[in-house]
Amino acid sequence: MFYFNQPSVSPAVKSQIDAQFAFFSEISKKMFEGVQKMNELNVQVATTVMEESLTSTKQLFSSIDRNEALSIVAGQAQPTAEKIRAYQQHVQNILAETQASAARTLESHVPKTVRATEAVVNEVAQKASEETAKATQRQQEAMEKLTTPIKSNNDRAGQNNGVKVTQ
Numbered sequence: 001m002f003y004f005n006q007p008s009v010s011p012a013v014k015s016q017i018d019a020q021f022a023f024f025s026e027i028s029k030k031m032f033e034g035v036q037k038m039n040e041l042n043v044q045v046a047t048t049v050m051e052e053s054l055t056s057t058k059q060l061f062s063s064i065d066r067n068e069a070l071s072i073v074a075g076q077a078q079p080t081a082e083k084i085r086a087y088q089q090h091v092q093n094i095l096a097e098t099q100a101s102a103a104r105t106l107e108s109h110v111p112k113t114v115r116a117t118e119a120v121v122n123e124v125a126q127k128a129s130e131e132t133a134k135a136t137q138r139q140q141e142a143m144e145k146l147t148t149p150i151k152s153n154n155d156r157a158g159q160n161n162g163v164k165v166t167q
Contacts, residue, residue: 012119019116023109030105034098041090048083052076 056076063069 010120010123012116012123016113016116016120019109019113023105023113026105026109027102030098030101033101034094037094037097038091041087041094045087 056072059072060069063072
């Protein structure tokens with residue numbers, strides 16, 4: 001199993017992970033605040049609509065004739081349209097605030113995240129270079145081990161002045 005506190009995790013990788021967690025934590029907090037504001041607005045609107053509906057219903061039941069009932073219903077059309085427009089404006093304001101807040105969060109975290117990412121990339125490049133050098137060295141050593149017996153046989157063959165020795 002892999003644990004982040006193992007010594008095998010480099011400081012650059014740990015810094016990158018910490019930067020990513022900090023960013024996601026803060027951006028999640030900003031989004032949650034926006035959703036919370038929307039919920040508060042919706043609860044407020046639902047409460048207002050419920051109260052006004054009860055008031056309108058009482059007025060309708062207490063109306064004496066059809067004309068009075070129609071005037072009560074017609075009188076509510078304009079205020080309702082204004083309330084819908086106000087609700088839409090509140091929603092747009094909440095969305096704009098949330099978007100601006102998320103943008104500020106992004107702007108504040110980008111430099112740190114970029115630095116952490118560059119450190120990881122540099123570390124990976126350095127380790128890859130070191131591992132490539134080690135692999136090249138191992139290959140050279142292996143080739144020398146393989147060719148040493150051949151060179152030794154060629155040297156002995158040269159000492160016999162080109163005379164083949166059969167055994």
